[in-house]
Amino acid sequence: MIDQELAQLESVYQTIIDFLVRYSFQLVGALIILLLGLWVAGRIGKYLFKALELKGLDITLAHFIANLVKIMFVAITVMIALGKLGISITPFVAALGAVSLGAGLAIQGTLSNYGAGLAIILTRPFVLKNTITVKGYTGIVEEINLATTVLMNEDDERITIPNRHIVGEILKNTNQSSLVEGEVGVAYGCDPEQAIALIEVTLMAIADVQQQPAMKVGIGAFADSGITICYRFWVPTPQFHQTKFAANLAVFKALQQAGIEIPFPQREVRLLSTKDAG
Structure with missing residues (x-):
């Protein structure tokens, strides 16, 4: 053995x-x-x-x-x-x-994410620190990976989006800025040019309002109770909401101090008697 x-x-x-x-x-x-x-x-x-x-x-x-x-x-x-x-x-x-x-x-879904990530890296529809809006979510691009793209918003929320939900979708890229839009009504008896000039001066005094692209202020609509003055301006994305709130408050105070009336919604109701109706 x-x-x-x-x-x-x-x-x-x-x-x-x-x-x-x-x-x-x-x-x-x-x-x-x-x-x-x-x-x-x-x-x-x-x-x-x-x-x-x-x-x-x-x-x-x-x-x-x-x-x-x-x-x-x-x-x-x-x-x-x-x-x-x-x-x-x-x-x-x-x-x-x-x-x-x-x-x-x-792993078909995972591979589609990798394929979409490769398309993003090669075509570069956005880069790091750009502000993008996709699928209803807006934020600053913090990471671009093969499988996912990570956004951060003003509330420090981390938004992870699979890349297959970015490629082929409508994508808005505003670089490092965001557009603020607001409106306020003034009475028909007021001078709209005075109100527009006052709003322009008020917005220019706010620190985070960017001068380029230039802000736009003008008559947006003729409403039932007054003239609607609209204003649009750009701000750094991380200061979007705080600047918007500060701008609305500053416009309200400026109009009040200038004696420009902000009208309340009004409706005229007429009551007809039976005799009048006949």
Whole structure:
């Protein structure tokens, strides 16, 4: 029994020795190719990222391109190393294709997010710190990932949107500003030009109101109870609501101090007697 086990061990040992003698140079060559390829891929990735960053390319897109080139170089290195050992990579490619198909069907939604993220990174409909509105949500772009885009609003709420809900949708990009719109009614007996000039001066005195694009103030409508004066101006997105509230209060006080009447809604009701109705 012991003699048989020793014979088996000797046979295995001899097989290993024969393999190493026959393929030692191929193994050493494949290992050197693999290690050298990994080192070169890392260097190429870092160099490419720095070059793209110096060119002013968006950091997310630069990371993506550098990592993609690195992965491609590593894949080529692995194929060369396997070929050095005399191993055919055709079965591995076929197996990888089958696994990829099954995984793709299982995670179709996730893959669509990654595809949409790639489209966003390549086409750049917005970049970091832009103010965008999509699917009814508005915020400043804080992160652009392959699967999701993260927005932050004025209330410090973190809004994570899957990228498939951004690509193909109506997207509003106002860079780093937001538009404030307001309106106030003045009585028909007032001078509308005086009211417009007063509102313009009042809004210009507010610190966060941007001078470019220029604000717009004018008659928006002729309502039942008075003339509606509309005003539109731009502010930095993080100060949107606080500036809007401050502007409305300042306009109200300015009109009051100038003696310009803000009318109440009025309705005229006429009662007809039975005799009059006949």
